Amino acid sequence: MTVISSISRSEAKAQETKTNVPAAPPVAASKQRPHSIATEAEALQIAQRLAAQWAPSAHERDRDRRLPWSEMEDYSASGLWAITVPKTHGGLGAGAWTLAQVIATIAAADGSLGHIPQNHFYALEVLRVGGTDAQKRFFYDRVLAGERFGNALSEIGHRDHKRRTRLEPKDGQWVLNGQKFYCTGAIFAHWIPVQAMQWRGGADEPVSVLVFVPRAAAGVTVTDDWDGMGQRVTGSGSVALENVLIDPAWIVPFQASFDSPTPIGPLAQIMHAAIDLGVGEGALAAMLPYVREHTRPWVDAGIDSASQDPLTLHAIGNIDVRLCAARLLLRRSGAFVDVAQANPTDDTVAAASIAVAKARTLTHSAGLLAADKLLELGGTSSTFADRGFDVYWRNVRTHTLHDPVRWKFNAIGNYVLNGINPPRYGAL
Incomplete structure (x- = not known):
């Protein structure tokens, strides 16, 4: 290929x-x-x-x-x-x-x-x-049985962020047309869940649905055109859908899942937080042996080992504390998501969203810090291509741009100060 x-x-x-x-x-x-x-x-x-x-x-x-x-x-x-x-x-x-x-x-x-x-x-x-x-x-x-789902949710090129992919009746059948991007997992999938706007007879406005489309269906084209600086092998390319015939049994309500309180958003976000945490923990794991063995000691300052350099110790201690705190917040948020899944109400879903948002703000910063310090403490030689240390920074920097963490602070503050529940959508 x-x-x-x-x-x-x-x-x-x-x-x-x-x-x-x-x-x-x-x-x-x-x-x-x-x-x-x-x-x-x-x-x-x-x-x-x-x-x-x-x-x-x-x-x-x-x-x-x-x-x-x-x-x-x-x-x-x-x-x-x-x-x-x-x-x-x-x-x-x-x-x-x-x-x-x-x-x-x-x-x-x-x-x-x-x-x-x-x-x-x-x-x-x-x-x-x-x-x-x-x-x-x-x-x-x-x-x-071992089959995998991908995704074709996002679209690009529209400032209003409205989905253009359409599921419409034609000759007594449902037909799907659209163009999707950032389709992580689609290239490896057996089924591609596609977010589409379904136009029903007599309705003034379409309704959002998730259509589970067979990867091998006629009219489905998955293109490997992902060109990100990080997360390079996620296969997050594009999916084109051209007159794809859809069995009604593949159509699952989607808009309704956000019109009422459901834990879909918090569950999505706890996984994103876990990715950032994992990359940060991987960076720290790579950092420790390298710093012990390769970092130049500060002989002129009377320090004969990098492991005794107070600035190095401070940096690594700071990283470890933040990653540990991020992991604990993530664990705490998991309990809130479990409660929301078992009993989805306005209050339980809001509490889960806020708990996960708190974890995500810390996994975001801790993951970035660990990946950045891996390069800083490793020195120039740590950036050599054969080391591969840059992949941690590129991966976490790319993934942390998935949705803006600054809005999570806004939602947390509004919840804590004003008692206002956050909006229900997949990015919170």
Whole structure:
């Protein structure tokens, strides 16, 4: 497969004018049913094993922009992609904190691999909240069988941020048309949940729905045109939908999931917070042995070891404190999300949103600090290409731009000072 390598966006666009970036091939169905995880402790153990397996090759994947096809198969086969399927449908029904720990553990080894399943779990939550019993039975079984969900939610080029993707009736069938970008996970997916505006007969305005589209359906084109400086192997390219015929059984309400209080937003955000935390913890883990072994001692100041440099000690202590605090806030927020999932009310969902927002503000700053200090304390030689230390900073800097953390402080302040619940949407 031809992909855009490490070149500038302008160069990439020039290259695209000569040769179209090819679409990704459909993903084959899994050959065997994944491992069935019995406990949340086992899920964490499996995540740790996979992280240890993938960490040594993370730099190479990023450097060569090698999409992790084999890693994704191992990831699915491990059973981790099914941990949030409810127990009533044969899954583990893992809590939010366990899910966050799994993502953080993988992200510490490889930020891209930590990020890829985020929209899969998001779609599962939308299904849990708004799907019919028949839809849940069908799609949960697909996930337990090893199938993956991607996403095609975002669109670019519209200042009003309104979705242009349309699901319309045509000749007695539903037809989907649109163009999506930032489609993390779609390239590796068996199903691509697409946010679309559904036009129903006699309605003055369309309603937002999530359409679970088969990756191999006619009219679906997934293009590997992601050119970010970080998260380079998430495959977050674009999805084109041209006259895709849609079975009504694939259409799940989406707008209704935000018109009423649901934990979809907090669950989405706790996963994003976990990605930032994981990358920061990975940066600290890479930092410690390198600083011990390579940082030049300050002989002129009477310091013969970098491990005794007071400024180095201060910096590392500051990083560790902030990462520990971020992890504790994330764990605390998981309990709020669990409560909101069990009993979704205005108050429980608002409390979960605020708790996760607090965690996200700290995972954001702590992750950035750790990645930045890895380069600063490592010195010039730490930036050599063969070290791969820059990937932590590029990954966390790119991912922290997913949605503006400054608005989270605003929502937290309004909640604490004025008792006003935050708005309900996926970014809070």
